Amino acid sequence: MPLAPLVSMHDGHRIPQLGYGLYKVPADDAERLALAAVAAGYRHLDTATLYGNEEGVGRAVRRAPVPRDELFVTTKVWNDDHGFDETLRAFDASMGRLGLDVLDLYLIHWPVPSQDRYVDTWRALIRLRDEGRVRSIGVSNFHPHHIERLVDETGVAPVIDQVELHPWLPQHAVRTFDTERGILTEAWSPLARGRVLGDPTLDRLAAKHGRTPAQIVLRWHVQLGNVVIPKASSPERIRENLDVFGFALDADDLGAIAALETGHRTGRDPDLD
Numbered sequence: 674m675p676l677a678p679l680v681s682m683h684d685g686h687r688i689p690q691l692g693y694g695l696y697k698v699p700a701d702d703a704e705r706l707a708l709a710a711v712a713a714g715y716r717h718l719d720t721a722t723l724y725g726n727e728e729g730v731g732r733a734v735r736r737a738p739v740p741r742d743e744l745f746v747t748t749k750v751w752n753d754d755h756g757f758d759e760t761l762r763a764f765d766a767s768m769g770r771l772g773l774d775v776l777d778l779y780l781i782h783w784p785v786p787s788q789d790r791y792v793d794t795w796r797a798l799i800r801l802r803d804e805g806r807v808r809s810i811g812v813s814n815f816h817p818h819h820i821e822r823l824v825d826e827t828g829v830a831p832v833i834d835q836v837e838l839h840p841w842l843p844q845h846a847v848r849t850f851d852t853e854r855g856i857l858t859e860a861w862s863p864l865a866r867g868r869v870l871g872d873p874t875l876d877r878l879a880a881k882h883g884r885t886p887a888q889i890v891l892r893w894h895v896q897l898g899n900v901v902i903p904k905a906s907s908p909e910r911i912r913e914n915l916d917v918f919g920f921a922l923d924a925d926d927l928g929a930i931a932a933l934e935t936g937h938r939t940g941r942d943p944d945l946d
């Protein structure tokens with residue numbers, strides 16, 4: 674069974690490079706599909722308070738035939754819970770739903786600059802890390818200028834920035850900024866919610882490598898150095914999406930995928946909220 678490689682974060686902890694994303698996985702399906710992912714070899718599960726399926730993810734972690742310390746669980750504080758005390762309460766609520774003692778990674782889901790509270794939220798994450806309740810802390814949907822403000826005001830940089838990233842939106846500026854500071858870039862909607870998969874370039878590369886278009890895109894993420902968390906709704910697709918470590922794209926292939934860039938976002942620009 675293939676496992677995704679572990680990638681080091683700047684705090685010394687490691688994260689499996691490919692995980693299973695659970696956005697829009699219904700609460701009733703979360704345990705079954707997360708267990709299918711673990712059976713397929715996934716060791717990294719990405720949920721959020723917003724997704725409404727933390728209970729199912731927690732049950733899967735507790736029932737998985739894999740030791741807890743071999744599984745990596747991420748959840749996220751939602752926009753309504755920004756602020757120091759609010760975030761500490763939201764974390765307790767998430768941990769109650771997950772039923773876990775320690776979380777691997779806690780993220781601020783969106784900066785929501787209009788509320789101007791993300792620095793206080795970040796101070797709460799630092800507190801939780803210092804208390805040992807979460808091993809690693811990071812952000813999601815943060816532009817470089819939001820991260821610079823966190824570092825300026827607290828001296829603590831996130832280990833990861835989880836952003837929308839796929840062939841239409843390769844996020845050059847974010848990846849360059851993150852690389853320079855030792856922050857990992859994690860790709861959400863790595864398949865552009867499945868919409869990029871109909872592109873003829875991907876069909877051509879899939880035929881060339883004897884793979885599927887989804888595997889071509891996920892392999893591109895891996896070679897870029899992204900952490901990547903595809904979502905799928907069937908055990909077959911879940912297995913297919915992890916099976917990207919046995920082949921490589923060449924420079925021509927990478928150039929052909931680079932040419933797909935349009936700048937199209939499937940989600941919102943974080944500065945507009």
Ligand SMILES: NC(=O)c1ccc[n+]([C@@H]2O[C@H](COP(=O)([O-])OP(=O)(O)OC[C@H]3O[C@@H](n4cnc5c(N)ncnc54)[C@H](OP(=O)(O)O)[C@@H]3O)[C@@H](O)[C@H]2O)c1
Pocket residue numbers: 693694695696697719720782813814835836860861862863864865866867868870885887888902903904905906907910913914940
């Ligand atoms: N931080 C954030 O703000 C944020 C925002 C969005 C997402 N995320 C995270 O990122 C994860 C992934 O993003 P996403 O769920 O938006 O989109 P995605 O992973 O880019 O795409 C999922 C879509 O692609 C389809 N798909 C998956 N594997 C496939 C395959 N092998 N062949 C054909 N189609 C395939 C799925 O279909 P089926 O489901 O029908 O199989 C689903 O419709 C989320 O689950 C969540 O954990 C984070």
